[in-house]
Amino acid sequence: MAPAAQVCFSGPMAFFRERRLPVTATPAGYAALIDAYDLSVPLPRTLSATGERHRILERDGWRIMTPRHAPHPTLAGHLTFALKYEGLDLAVLKRLFIAAGPAAIEALVRDKPSGSYARRIWFLYEWLTGYRLDLPDAAAGHYVPVVDPKQQYTPEGKIAPRYRVRDNLPGTQDFCPLVYRTEALERFAALDLPQRAQDFVAAVPRDILARTAAFLLLKDSRSSYAIEGEHPPQGRIQRWGRAIGEAGRRPLDAEELLRLQRIVIGDARFVKLGFRQEGGFVGAHDRESRMPLPDHISARHEDLPALIDGMVAFDRGPAQSLDPVVAAAILAFGFVYVHPFEDGNGRIHRYLIHHVLAERGFNPPGVVFPVSSAILERIDDYRAVLESYSERLQPLIEWEPTDSLNVRVLNDTGDFYRFFDATPHAEFLYACVHQTIEEDLPQETDFLRRYDQFRSEIGAFLDMPERMIDLLFRFLHQNNGRLSRRTREKEFAPLTDEEAVRVEASYRTAIGSE
Incomplete structure (x- = not known):
């Protein structure tokens, strides 16, 4: 990689890495940095550029901004633009920092040692790379949050005096997906769904509520297996239902995940229990050659210990102060992308939703929202959400088939599982939770009331x-x-x-x- 001063930023273009721009424009922020430093990263869902028009245009995954938004064509200019208008993309930033090298970041900070963007970039460099720059501690500048809370969901955070910033990243270096604040998520949050559920439950007779809770629990367990295309014996469904009913009561750690896998699998004669000791993928095999045909490639087994530790740290730390549904989406979808087990990942992924919601008191005591049932009703949307990241990730993974018809990943992919944009996943999950509270819970209690009336009339x-x-x-x-x-x-x-x-x-x- 050439020194930062010699890096060339492209001018106006009509295509960017096979993505067509709605109008000819000049890449800015992350798009410009990915292009200039030739970074191999999942592209952000929305890329930015600056055009000649004086109105912002948002279309086809692009935000075309006006000439007055155009950043200075330097590393500092595009990094500042990215942090100001695009939020944090940690996967891009880490690869960029490695490519640019410490000298370029040191020069950037020395140029504006008290600047808020320079200090945030400085903190992010050391946090992501683990390398301490040759810079004295910051002596001036108001404390600023590392993550802009107006752009992305963050916990309160803690002070980092060296940079005069507040570290409000929602995770650790081992696991830190981010979620953007969107109109859809803000609308859902404003509904105060936990209170609506509590108010509804308070008006339901205790016996009907108990029967409703039992039915919804069984419905969720059955639906979770159905999503995987499985129809196990009733006893196995009920056993998993009991586990879901206890979600949130045990702290999450590696041993708890192993316990859940043993429950969900049941008959383990043909499945290797425990964390994977080889590669993994979701997909099929070619009918003739038996070559793997992956739709999604799981995290390398060498990366599993750190990723699991990161998810546990997220659950015990930042998840406790984030919006509960947002936290549940981050943990659950992060887990399913990592895919740490040979089998049972999907059902445990959905269990983790219940774990976070119950632990945070989102649902009324004793009542499990049948989220899996809502997912099953929206199965095409569910798959589209999962693929929204897998499709951007897949081309970046180098792999080869193994003798056991599995895959062996050849490049370093760990950061792609610990840092990703979980916004579509949070929006989808909030829609499912909303349905369970506004539709499933009232419908089931109403059904039981009517059934009791029928039973009474027949008994007469x-x-x-x-x-x-x-x-x-x-x-x-x-x-x-x-x-x-x-x-x-x-x-x-x-x-x-x-x-x-x-x-x-x-x-x-x-x-x-x-």
Whole structure:
């Protein structure tokens, strides 16, 4: 890499790394730095450039800004632009700092030793690389946050006197995804969903609430297996449901993840339990050559200890002061991208959502929001969210097939799993949680109220065991409130015509007709 002074920044262009700009414009910020230093990184979801128009244009993954926004064509100019307008992209910054070298960053800081952007860049360099620059501690300048809290979600943070900044990064060097503040996330947060759930639950009779909670727990467990295309025995579904019901009660660590894998797998005769000791991928094999056809390549097994430690540190630290749904999205989707196990990753990934929400008191005590059920209903959106990062990550991973039809990653990819933009994941998860509170919880409690009314009306004129009333209800529910001829001739042959009419009327009164 040439010295910073000799780095050339490109002029106006119509294409950037196979991405077409909406108008011819000059890359700025991260786009310019990626281009000038030839960085091999996942491209940010939105890239910036400056054009000739005096109105900002946002389209096709680009933000084309005006001539007055154009940064000075230097490392300092584009870095300042990135921090000011684009927020932090830690994966890009780390690769950039390695490529630029310490001398370039030292020169940048010495040029403006009290500048807020220079001090943030200085802190980020040492935090990301672990290399202490040859600079005296900052002597002037107001304390500024490393992450702009108006741009991205952050904890309160702690003072870092050497740079006169407040370290409010939501993680450690081992795991620190970031989430941008968007209109969608701000709208969801303003709804105060935990309070809405608490208010609703307070108005539900205790017996109905207990039955609702039991049903939603089982529904979530069953849906989590269904997402994986599995339909295990009822006992295994119930066992996993009990584990979900205890989410948030145990501290998260490596041993807890191993315990959860043992529960979710059940029969482990054909699965290697424990953290992977080789590569991993999600996808298929070519039908003829049996070559791996990856849709997503997991983190290298050599990187797993640090990544797991980072996720545990995030859960015990920054996650405690971030928005609970945002924290749940960061932890859960970070886990599923890392894919530390041979099997069970998807269900544990969704368990981690419950873990964070329960630990933070987001859901009422004893009530599990059936997030997996909401995900199953939005399965195409779920896959699109997962692919939103995997598709940008995949071209950067160099790999070769192994004799066991697995993959062996050949380059250093650890930073791509510890630093990524989890904004789409947080928006998706908030939509799912919103559905469970505004739709699933009320619908199930209303259904049970109506079922109890039907059971009471039937009991008023028929001496029938509870199991038979339940069977009668299911037959009516399946046939739009009417008893079929088969039902009348078999299971409920003893019913008189008059009683059958009253049964159907009771159903319509309690449930209505579909």
